[in-house]
Amino acid sequence: MTGGRSLGFSRDLDGGLLAAVVLLSAAGVLSVYSATQVDQPALAGLWQRQLLWVALGLLAMALGAALPFRYWEAFAWPLYLAALGLLVLVLFLPAHQRTHRWIDLGFFQAQPSELAKLATIFLLASVSDKWRKARSFVLRYGLPIVLTAAPMALVLIEPDLGTSLSFPVILLAVLFWRGTPLRDIFFLLSPLLSMVAVFSMPSFLVFVAVLFGAFLLFRVRFAAALPLFLLNIAIGSLSPWLWHGLKEYQQKRILIFLNPGIDPRGSGWHVLQSKIAIGSGGLAGKGFLQGTQKKLSFLPAQHTDFIFSTIGEELGLWGVLLLLLLYGWLLYRGIQIARQTRNRFASLAATGIVTVIGFNVVLNIGMTLGVMPVTGIPLPFVSYGGSAVITMLAMAGIVLGIGLRRYEY
Amino acid sequence: MAQEIGSRERTLALMAICGAALSLLLVRSAQLQVFDSSKYGMLSRQNRLRRIDLAAPRGLVLTADSVIIAESRPGFNLVLFATADWAAPVSRAASLLALDSAAMFAAVTGQRRQFPRDPVVLVRDLPPPLLARIEEHLDDLPGLRIETASLRRACFGPVGSHLLGFTGRIAVNQYDSLRDYGYGLDDFLGKGSLEQQYENILRGSDGYELYEVDARGRERGAPQALEPVEPVPGSTLRLSIDWGLQLAAESLFAVGQKGAAVAIEPSTGRILALVSRPNFDPNQFATGIRAADWNRLANDPDFPMWDRAVRSAYPPGSTFKVVTAAAALEESLITADGRMPRACGGSLRIGNRVFKCWDKGGHGSLDLHGAMVHSCDVYFYQLGLALTVERMARWSRRMGLGDRTRVDLPIESPGLVPDSSWYRRRTGPGSWRGGVAANMAIGQGELMVTPLQLASLYGAIGNDGQRWKPHLLVSAETAEGAVFRKELKIYDRLPLSPATIAALKRALADVVNQPGGTGGAARVAGVAVAGKTGTAQNPHGEDHSWFACFAPADRPSIAVAVLVENAGHGSAVAAPIAGSIVRTYLGRRQPRSPGQATLAAE
Numbered sequence A: 001m002t003g004g005r006s007l008g009f010s011r012d013l014d015g016g017l018l019a020a021v022v023l024l025s026a027a028g029v030l031s032v033y034s035a036t037q038v039d040q041p042a043l044a045g046l047w048q049r050q051l052l053w054v055a056l057g058l059l060a061m062a063l064g065a066a067l068p069f070r071y072w073e074a075f076a077w078p079l080y081l082a083a084l085g086l087l088v089l090v091l092f093l094p095a096h097q098r099t100h101r102w103i104d105l106g107f108f109q110a111q112p113s114e115l116a117k118l119a120t121i122f123l124l125a126s127v128s129d130k131w132r133k134a135r136s137f138v139l140r141y142g143l144p145i146v147l148t149a150a151p152m153a154l155v156l157i158e159p160d161l162g163t164s165l166s167f168p169v170i171l172l173a174v175l176f177w178r179g180t181p182l183r184d185i186f187f188l189l190s191p192l193l194s195m196v197a198v199f200s201m202p203s204f205l206v207f208v209a210v211l212f213g214a215f216l217l218f219r220v221r222f223a224a225a226l227p228l229f230l231l232n233i234a235i236g237s238l239s240p241w242l243w244h245g246l247k248e249y250q251q252k253r254i255l256i257f258l259n260p261g262i263d264p265r266g267s268g269w270h271v272l273q274s275k276i277a278i279g280s281g282g283l284a285g286k287g288f289l290q291g292t293q294k295k296l297s298f299l300p301a302q303h304t305d306f307i308f309s310t311i312g313e314e315l316g317l318w319g320v321l322l323l324l325l326l327y328g329w330l331l332y333r334g335i336q337i338a339r340q341t342r343n344r345f346a347s348l349a350a351t352g353i354v355t356v357i358g359f360n361v362v363l364n365i366g367m368t369l370g371v372m373p374v375t376g377i378p379l380p381f382v383s384y385g386g387s388a389v390i391t392m393l394a395m396a397g398i399v400l401g402i403g404l405r406r407y408e409y
Numbered sequence B: 001m002a003q004e005i006g007s008r009e010r011t012l013a014l015m016a017i018c019g020a021a022l023s024l025l026l027v028r029s030a031q032l033q034v035f036d037s038s039k040y041g042m043l044s045r046q047n048r049l050r051r052i053d054l055a056a057p058r059g060l061v062l063t064a065d066s067v068i069i070a071e072s073r074p075g076f077n078l079v080l081f082a083t084a085d086w087a088a089p090v091s092r093a094a095s096l097l098a099l100d101s102a103a104m105f106a107a108v109t110g111q112r113r114q115f116p117r118d119p120v121v122l123v124r125d126l127p128p129p130l131l132a133r134i135e136e137h138l139d140d141l142p143g144l145r146i147e148t149a150s151l152r153r154a155c156f157g158p159v160g161s162h163l164l165g166f167t168g169r170i171a172v173n174q175y176d177s178l179r180d181y182g183y184g185l186d187d188f189l190g191k192g193s194l195e196q197q198y199e200n201i202l203r204g205s206d207g208y209e210l211y212e213v214d215a216r217g218r219e220r221g222a223p224q225a226l227e228p229v230e231p232v233p234g235s236t237l238r239l240s241i242d243w244g245l246q247l248a249a250e251s252l253f254a255v256g257q258k259g260a261a262v263a264i265e266p267s268t269g270r271i272l273a274l275v276s277r278p279n280f281d282p283n284q285f286a287t288g289i290r291a292a293d294w295n296r297l298a299n300d301p302d303f304p305m306w307d308r309a310v311r312s313a314y315p316p317g318s319t320f321k322v323v324t325a326a327a328a329l330e331e332s333l334i335t336a337d338g339r340m341p342r343a344c345g346g347s348l349r350i351g352n353r354v355f356k357c358w359d360k361g362g363h364g365s366l367d368l369h370g371a372m373v374h375s376c377d378v379y380f381y382q383l384g385l386a387l388t389v390e391r392m393a394r395w396s397r398r399m400g401l402g403d404r405t406r407v408d409l410p411i412e413s414p415g416l417v418p419d420s421s422w423y424r425r426r427t428g429p430g431s432w433r434g435g436v437a438a439n440m441a442i443g444q445g446e447l448m449v450t451p452l453q454l455a456s457l458y459g460a461i462g463n464d465g466q467r468w469k470p471h472l473l474v475s476a477e478t479a480e481g482a483v484f485r486k487e488l489k490i491y492d493r494l495p496l497s498p499a500t501i502a503a504l505k506r507a508l509a510d511v512v513n514q515p516g517g518t519g520g521a522a523r524v525a526g527v528a529v530a531g532k533t534g535t536a537q538n539p540h541g542e543d544h545s546w547f548a549c550f551a552p553a554d555r556p557s558i559a560v561a562v563l564v565e566n567a568g569h570g571s572a573v574a575a576p577i578a579g580s581i582v583r584t585y586l587g588r589r590q591p592r593s594p595g596q597a598t599l600a601a602e
């Protein structure tokens, strides 16, 4: 079972995952078609381009599946450094819409942060497995944190707050999957909790109580608990100081990010329009191509970031359920592949990819439903856009490729 | 050793997390699409939700003596909302107001070409009779609406205009980058000076209300489900400006006189008055400036919009001699009572050029004190030759020239301190050296300072070398009165020894108060003023007149720099203005002490 790549190809190909990805991409093309049926000449014909992106993406997927995962591991460092280089380069290129996110390739705009996510997954999967049993705290946790923070910081200054959030999620997923004790994960996260909790007295008291609960639960010795406690308090008390160091408009951006309702003209308005579109769809929806909110194009991004609101309006709760089931099935198959894969690097990489896909789904749909911050994160496989569609399909292809070789060591 | 999580548990946990997250999305979707679907369905069916912005009033600007110099007043605009069938109501409104409907049509189509969905303001700041007429007929004007706007008023018109700045409509090319910050196409924005610098404090944030409108575009009231978002008024700025002093200082300039005056409190850096003449009326911009007014302002050869106090740099003339003297003392080239090798006979020959002293009769042999008091150029030519351009440039920079003071205004000129490499770049290597150094020593040539820099420098000398960063903001408080920002008080020290500073202060006091001193015109009864005149050579016309001073000389509570363009000698024009500013400020503050009275009575 281990050797026959050519023999085992069809048998080990994860048909369920493949089907979910293809169906989602097809749903994406149809949704883009519907969302651009408005009287704006600039949007006409975008669905044909989306079809082209999907076709290119399927090629990338095939390529991703065909390449053995050893290549990814062998090239993890060069890929990572190249991604960092592109992230630096993009900062020096002319801004599009006041952000430095895109490299214009003429026919196509590439987003280096997409590559950076993949490269970070590979590198973290590679190094964190090697350093898993390292005695030194620095190797075990410090370096992975630094390797995650570097691309994250570069993406943050583009600025692209939404995409930058993927990086800590990748780190968490990889650490979790490699078998990091729950205790360590908790104490890696607790300084972040402390930084958030410190902004109000009750939440800070709750945080301190949770911290002491954790000390008891994990039976942390007093000699270790005291410095941990002090460290948490110290890092927590830094955050108001950092906050006040920000310029007023920067603070405002962050507050609007967390709560779009306070921004009357910008994102709050978009979220309201998105909720009206989805809510008015009801149980059965208004029917494909029949969305009335969509036709008035209140949402400038209704074919990209807010495409879910068109789907919700036209296909109703049943359509939403179907879409969520497809994503659920995709995630389920992805996790199964990660579980069955014997090579530790490949298993970790698959987990990282599946987590990023899931995280983007939740962030994007949550945004259109008004329960998550407004970020520029597209809906995987569905939103219009070449860079995102191709990267997502390539990622899915890599998971399929890992699945093909799940019994290799 | 803590337990690692097993493979089976990991798988289950990850699946549980994914499942839970997707389920929550489904629940939220069901909440919108099943439980709230009638509410959103209704909103979507009537669909024509119209957003009415509720303008936030811009914050007040208060001076140190609690005078309101800028406030907001409500105004009423006639606004077109409808994006279709608007021609009839717009032409009807035009005839009601007896305005040109063709111009209105052009405005609507012009804006709609670029921003098809944004409302168009047809008439701004409707006067009461027209407002009443429109409101009477509003029912017959579907798609039109009266919207309240907050309009800026500079309470003293042109007085202090360069201090305050103005608010103007957002330019179309700015709008794209500002809409993310909550600005509307029709909003006003601080432009220039404090209105621009503290835009974020003054602005507040607009609210909005959602109305339903029927198919004809008429409002039917707010839907119950949606609450209005209240506007948050802008915050109040409290300035260091002493408005009484500002008014007095402005009145000291004659109509048509161009120049600037800056008064600073040396022990804090607070700016007490900031005058630039000619000035302009910020209220012209309150509802969008008319093209004719704008052309008049922009094409005025006297540049009334230009803030001469902080944006213009001039050669400092003899006011620069304090820097030359300080550099020479610090470099130990002279002692306070040492004399120059050549006595002043009215001129000095350097190479094949003759450099004149301002006094043709000559001053004879002087020590530093005498040379400062009589402003003897020949003495300083020799000092400049000994110092060299390089060392004078270094000391100028150390004393804060050639660099922005970092006052809290959006634009400030750094002035210019040319050094030898600057001259090499400009004129190539050559024989400029001697003449340039001599000229620079008396503040002529390419060296440039702003009135603000000079006031700050003289204040620092008076304050025994402690130089406070000049600033205008004392505090910012919310409309409810909660202070959320305090003035930034920071200082550095002039790199001068106490002996040097004492020598400079003594000399500057005698410039004004000793018989025959060049600054006699700035004398103030009962107060020892210490200062220096200056005359900046102007190749394009009459020389500019300078005076810089601080008072009382021992522990100054005010430092002043005055520049009057094309007014000839500093002693004749700028010095009396500076003296009057000092007199106004100190006259109100402190009773005269007998000791000081004898000093000035002389």
Ligand SMILES: [Zn+2]
Pocket: B344, B345, B346, B357, B358, B359, B362, B363, B364, B375, B376, B377, B378, B379
């Ligand atoms: Zn002389």
